[in-house]
Amino acid sequence: MIINKLVKKISNASIITLAMGLALVPVFSATLASAAPITGRKLTLSSSAPSATGVNYAFSTTAALPTTGTPVKSVQIQFCTTASGTCTTPSGTFSTSSATLASQPTGVGAAAGWTANTVTAGSLRILNASNATNPTGNVTVSWNGVTNPTATNTTFFGRVTTYSDSAWTTAVDSGVVAVSTASQIQVALSVDETLTFCTGISITGQNCGTVTGSLVNLGTGSTTSTSTGTSVMAASTNGPGGYTITVNGNTLQSGSNSIAALGSGGASVIGQSQFGINLAGSNTTPAIGSAITGTGTAAALTNYGTNNNFRFTSGDSVASVVTPTNANTFTISYIANIDGLTPAGSYSTNLTYVATPNF
Amino acid sequence: MTKTKNTSFIKKIGLYLAAFALVLPMFGVNSVSALQITARKLTLGTSQADALTTYAFNFTVPSTTVIKSASFTVCTTASGACTIPSGFSVTTGGPATLTSQPTNLGDTSGWTVDTSTAGSLRLNKSGNVAAPSGGQTVSFSSVHNPSATNATFFARMTTYSDAAYTTAIDAGTVAASTAGQVTVTASVDETLSFTLATNTVALGTLSTSTTASGTSTMSASTNAGSGYSIVVSGTTLTSGSNTITALAAPTASSVNTKQFGINLMANTTPAVGSIVSGAGSGSVSTGYNTSNSFKFVSGDTVASASVPSNTNTYTVSHIANIDAVAAPGLYSTVLTYVATANY
Numbered sequence: 001m002i003i004n005k006l007v008k009k010i011s012n013a014s015i016i017t018l019a020m021g022l023a024l025v026p027v028f029s030a031t032l033a034s035a036a037p038i039t040g041r042k043l044t045l046s047s048s049a050p051s052a053t054g055v056n057y058a059f060s061t062t063a064a065l066p067t068t069g070t071p072v073k074s075v076q077i078q079f080c081t082t083a084s085g086t087c088t089t090p091s092g093t094f095s096t097s098s099a100t101l102a103s104q105p106t107g108v109g110a111a112a113g114w115t116a117n118t119v120t121a122g123s124l125r126i127l128n129a130s131n132a133t134n135p136t137g138n139v140t141v142s143w144n145g146v147t148n149p150t151a152t153n154t155t156f157f158g159r160v161t162t163y164s165d166s167a168w169t170t171a172v173d174s175g176v177v178a179v180s181t182a183s184q185i186q187v188a189l190s191v192d193e194t195l196t197f198c199t200g201i202s203i204t205g206q207n208c209g210t211v212t213g214s215l216v217n218l219g220t221g222s223t224t225s226t227s228t229g230t231s232v233m234a235a236s237t238n239g240p241g242g243y244t245i246t247v248n249g250n251t252l253q254s255g256s257n258s259i260a261a262l263g264s265g266g267a268s269v270i271g272q273s274q275f276g277i278n279l280a281g282s283n284t285t286p287a288i289g290s291a292i293t294g295t296g297t298a299a300a301l302t303n304y305g306t307n308n309n310f311r312f313t314s315g316d317s318v319a320s321v322v323t324p325t326n327a328n329t330f331t332i333s334y335i336a337n338i339d340g341l342t343p344a345g346s347y348s349t350n351l352t353y354v355a356t357p358n359f
Numbered sequence: 360m361t362k363t364k365n366t367s368f369i370k371k372i373g374l375y376l377a378a379f380a381l382v383l384p385m386f387g388v389n390s391v392s393a394l395q396i397t398a399r400k401l402t403l404g405t406s407q408a409d410a411l412t413t414y415a416f417n418f419t420v421p422s423t424t425v426i427k428s429a430s431f432t433v434c435t436t437a438s439g440a441c442t443i444p445s446g447f448s449v450t451t452g453g454p455a456t457l458t459s460q461p462t463n464l465g466d467t468s469g470w471t472v473d474t475s476t477a478g479s480l481r482l483n484k485s486g487n488v489a490a491p492s493g494g495q496t497v498s499f500s501s502v503h504n505p506s507a508t509n510a511t512f513f514a515r516m517t518t519y520s521d522a523a524y525t526t527a528i529d530a531g532t533v534a535a536s537t538a539g540q541v542t543v544t545a546s547v548d549e550t551l552s553f554t555l556a557t558n559t560v561a562l563g564t565l566s567t568s569t570t571a572s573g574t575s576t577m578s579a580s581t582n583a584g585s586g587y588s589i590v591v592s593g594t595t596l597t598s599g600s601n602t603i604t605a606l607a608a609p610t611a612s613s614v615n616t617k618q619f620g621i622n623l624m625a626n627t628t629p630a631v632g633s634i635v636s637g638a639g640s641g642s643v644s645t646g647y648n649t650s651n652s653f654k655f656v657s658g659d660t661v662a663s664a665s666v667p668s669n670t671n672t673y674t675v676s677h678i679a680n681i682d683a684v685a686a687p688g689l690y691s692t693v694l695t696y697v698a699t700a701n702y
Contacts, residue, residue, distance in 0.1 A: 192437030195534035197406075198509035199541055208509055211539070218545035223552075223580075231541045237534065241398070248405060252545055259545070271669075336545045340552065340580035340639065341667040344702075348544040354406040359399045359533050 035161065036066040038139075038175035043077070043158050048182040050152045051093040056102060057124060057158075058142040064107060065135040065162060065173050072108045072135050073166040074127040076120075077158040083176045087159065089122035092150020096124050099143040107139030108162065116143065124158075129166035148181055155180045191238065196327065197245075197355040199233040206234045206294040206327035218252075221259075221338040221347070223271050228288040228336075233353055234329040235319075236296055241358025242321035243298070245330075248314050248352045251275045252336060254345030259336055265303055265311035274337040276310025279318055279330050283307050289333040296328035297321050310335050318353075393517065394421040396531030398494060401431075401514050406538040408508045411452040414480060415498040420518055420529045423490045426465050427522040428483035429497065430476075430515075433505075437513040437532045443478035446506025450474050453501035457482060462496040464518075465489040472499065480514075485522035504537055511536045551581040552670065553589075553698035562596075565603075565681040565690070567615045572631040572679075577696055578672045579662070580639055585701035586664030587641070589673075592657045592695045595619045596679055598688030603679055609652040618680040619692075620653025623661055623673045627651060632676035639671035640664050653678050661696070 040062030047055050059077060079094065080087035101116045108114075109131040117125040124143050149156055161174040201213025211234070218227035237243045251261035252275045262276035268285055279300035281291030285308045292300065298321035303311050310333075319330055336347075396418045404413035416431060434441035449455045454474040461470055465487040473481040480499045505512055517530045555577045562571035581587045595605035596619045606620035612628055623643040625634045628651045635643060641664035646654045653676075662673050679690075 190438065193513065193532045193534045194437075195511050195536050197511070197536035197538055199538045200509070201541075211509060214539045214542055216541055216543045218543060221545050221547040223550070227545055229543065233538070239400075239534070241400070252543065254547070332541075334543055338547055338582075340550065340582060340669040342547050342582050343584060343667060344547050344549040344582055346544065346546050348542060350407075351541045351543060352405045352407050353538055353541070354403050355536055355538070356400055356402045357534055359397075359531065 035171040035174040038065060038160060038173045039063045041160060041175045041177050043177040043179050045148070045179055047148065048180060049184050050148055050181045051150050052148045054144065055146045055148050056142060056144050057146045058102070058140065059158070059160060059177070061107065061139040064137050065139060067172045068134055068136065070164050070172050071131050071133055072162040072164065072172060073129055073131050074125065074163040074168045075105070075108060075141060075161070076163070076168045077124045077160050079122050080157050080159060083157045083178065090149035090151070090154070090156045093147050094122065094149040095147040096122060098145040098147070099124055100145050101126060102142035102144045105139070105141040107137045108135050108141070109133035125168060127166045135162070152181055152183045193238065193357070193359050195235075195237045195239070195243065195355060195357045197233070197235045199231065199353050201231050203232045203234055203329055206236070206329045208234050216334055218334060218336050221336055221342060223338060223340055226268050226270055226286045226335050226337050228286050229334045230288065230290070231332045231334070232329055233332065234294070234327050235298065235355050236325055236327035237357040238324045239357035239359045240324060242323050242325055243355050243357040244317050244320040245353055245355045247277070247312075247316055247318050248354060250314065250349045251312060252347035252349050254343070254347040257343045257345055259338060259342065259347060261312040262310050263313050265309050267308055268310055268335045268337060270337055271339055272337050273339045273342055274310070274335065276312045277332055277334050278304045278306065278310050279332055280305055280307040280309070281331070283333060286335060288335065290331035292328050292330055294326060294328040296325040297323060298325050298328040300330065393527040393530040396420055396516060396518070396529045399516065399531045399533050401533040401535045403504070403535055405504070406536060407540050408504055408537045409446055409506050410504045411501055412504055413458055413498060413500050414502045414514070415458070415496065416514070416516060416533070417494060417496050418516065418531060419494045420491050422528045424520050424528045425487060425490050426518045426520065426528060427485055427487050428481065428519045428524050429464065430517050430519070430524050431480040431497070432515045433478050433480070434513050434515060437515070437534065441478070441515065444505035444507065444510070444512045446503065447478060447512065448503040449478065449480055451503040453503065455480055455499045455502045458498035458500045463493045464491055464495050464497065481524060483522045483524070508537055508539045547582065549582065549700070549702060551583065551587060551698060551700040552579065554578045555696060560677050562677065562679050565679055565685070567681055567683050570612045570614055570629040570678050570680050572629045573677050574632060575675045575677070576672055577675065578637070578670050579641060579698050580668055580670040581664070581700040582667045583700035583702045584667060586666050586668055587698050587700045588660045588663035589696055589698045591621070591659055591661050592697065594657065594692050595655060596690040596692050598686070598690040601686040601688055601690070603681060603685065603690055605655040606653050607656055609646050609649055609654045611651055612653060612678050612680060614680050615682050616680050617682050617685060618653070618678065620655045621661070621675055621677050622647045622649065622653050623675055624648060624650045626676055629678060631678065633674040635662070635671050635673050637669065637671040639668035640666055641668050641671035643673065
């Protein structure tokens, strides 16, 4: 008796449940019941940044729509937090309300006449009520102006359906694509003020790590030839105002005797007491010096950058640049002449080059 | 009960705030709101490593807040924890001083240097009331450069609204670099340049009615401190045992008289010779320095310079006269000129 009553109750409940289930089926999936799966499908976002605006959503396939005998009159991509079941639109900023067709779609029939429809929140839609062309070829449908969901690193889904009517009612083919927002990677780098400067006798390229030497030996002075020698210096800076290099020191001296500095500049003249330098690259009288090397933009200043014109005045600026610059290597040419009166002796001077960057 | 909870909560907040206040200075909170100082540069008096030199800072502060102190801290890096470059010092060899009162930092006087913090050039004036304007200049003397050659270092500059270097206003960093000194050397040797351009002087055939003459030239220069002297040596014109009389004292040329002599002048009787030329300071010696007057004594100094001299060229005029009894023959002599430099 009790068992019979229980069976009866279960039966009644099952029947009611089954009936309700059958009744609801059309509500959720009537239009998808017979839809064929779209293959080779993907949805490409121009940005995965959360809440990004103006994002391009490009749907495409690597195969034609499976149903080729029925003209498509509307297409919809409905965005949901799940691939199936009840659709919940991704929360937050996700919006299709400003979406526009980036271009006319392909693979869905007519080559023109398609328009975007943004009436339904959370869905990207197009329609062409007059399309009578059967779909053929790979599909591309691209929208601009979409705003991404708020959540970071979160997957959401686009449920793609083609319809044989222009009211997104009678489904033809369907498929689901997954996409995701992602955290933007912020790459930070701090660049401090820089000045790289070195002097020496030899250097490889512009690498101050390779600079060596400090002695320029001009040999023995003569009244019949010019004594010469070279040194090098390299400089670079990120100072907005570039840098200036000055030379500081005395002319060649031996005790109280000295070789006259070319204080106003001038040509090298054999038989005259002269000491001077320049940074010119093509001196011929005498043949000494090398052109400035490197990708920097610095240059020798006029008084020290003219071929065959030598000068030495302590405190003079010899090279400069007014913008940030990569490294340049300068070759400094030294010349010395003596006259018949120049007293015998060992002449020398210590020259200091000072680079001052302007930040 | 509720009052107790509230008291506990307030205590907790207080503890958090106290802890935060202790930690905050570690992150340089004083500089957090500092604006960037612009147009900044550091000019070293010399870039020589370990040199005692001047550090001249030029910059423009963006704020108009009155500055009462400023610091220029020298570090091996532009940012992060500051390590003082090896050798850099604001006291070694000094201490550092203000080269002059700063410009446009505020008041025009009353600023004092502060070298109490290693590695930091500082100045302050607690009573400053003038706001900074335009571009600022602060220059220190007797600053000891880092020891490393060709090495970049940085000066972190900060201005403060108090005299204790506590409340930052503006900040900025500049880079500077030491550099190797370039030593240029040249040696000048002792010099004596002496050249005889002619080694034969043909006087032709002597006559009782005309004076025979001819010239030779010689050039001399030296860098010797006391110049040089040129001595002539040799015999008079000789042919076997016959001679033409040498003029032992300066004498005019006289035809029909046995005479042999020289001088280093331009003459008219006879017309022979030229004056000394060249940029040197050499001159003709007495006895040989009078026009139309000739002499020849072996061993005589004919020209000299008493200081280092550029080149002079001397023209030596030789004259010869004979009388009617002069024996015929081929007369000749070899004269040697010796230049001696005097160092």
